[in-house]
Amino acid sequence: MLKSLTIVTDKKSIERVMAKNIVLIGFMGAGKSVAANELAKRLQRDVFSTDALIEKREGRTIAEIFEHSGEAYFRKVENTVVRDIVPRKGIIIDCGGGVFLNPENSKSLKKTSIVFYLSATPKILYERTKAHSHRPLLKAHDPLKKIKELLKIREPFYQQADHIIHTSGKTNTQVCDEIMEFLKDE
Numbered sequence: 375m376l377k378s379l380t381i382v383t384d385k386k387s388i389e390r391v392m393a394k395n396i397v398l399i400g401f402m403g404a405g406k407s408v409a410a411n412e413l414a415k416r417l418q419r420d421v422f423s424t425d426a427l428i429e430k431r432e433g434r435t436i437a438e439i440f441e442h443s444g445e446a447y448f449r450k451v452e453n454t455v456v457r458d459i460v461p462r463k464g465i466i467i468d469c470g471g472g473v474f475l476n477p478e479n480s481k482s483l484k485k486t487s488i489v490f491y492l493s494a495t496p497k498i499l500y501e502r503t504k505a506h507s508h509r510p511l512l513k514a515h516d517p518l519k520k521i522k523e524l525l526k527i528r529e530p531f532y533q534q535a536d537h538i539i540h541t542s543g544k545t546n547t548q549v550c551d552e553i554m555e556f557l558k559d560e
């Protein structure tokens with residue numbers, strides 16, 4: 375009797391975890407996209423990137439959106455994309471670095487998903503992003519200073535995640551292994 379009750383509970387909790395989305399948040403260069411794609415393979419789930427959805431919806435790149443329509447417009451589209459995707463079940467969502475700063479986004483994502491914050495030191499984020507030119511917010515005279523400034527403002531938002539994964543000095547495989555461990559315990 376007790377055994378069958380346990381099995382039913384386990385099945386229910388597995389179904390509950392499977393229905394939940396897995397959301398990756400964090401600063402630009404945190405490794406969200408590579409981790410999201412690796413997790414999608416390991417868990418056989420579909421992966422969606424808010425940035426890719428925005429570019430598809432707008433038919434232009436994020437750099438073009440920032441340049442011609444401004445950041446406020448970009449954030450509006452970002453919010454629309456999050457609203458569209460949140461009702462889905464069992465997917466992996468790779469969030470652009472600013473998604474969790476909007477309380478509506480963070481509230482709805484937290485409700486439907488297990489949220490992982492991939493954190494890294496400013497120096498590491500700088501090293502990982504310095505070779506790329508597609509991020510408008512990092513096109514600064516002193517990108518490391520900009521990273522430090524933005525991270526200071528954003529850290530309290532990112533800390534609202536369910537789990538924090540420190541990625542500095544770790545490979546993508548190690549990061550995903552840690553996420554998988556947390557998922558086992560959910």
Ligand code: S3P
Pocket residue numbers: 400401402403406425436469470471472473508509510511
């Ligand atoms: C942004 C992060 C970017 C992209 C846009 C703004 C941010 O995504 O959404 O350039 O505000 O941190 P990644 O975090 O995937 O680079």
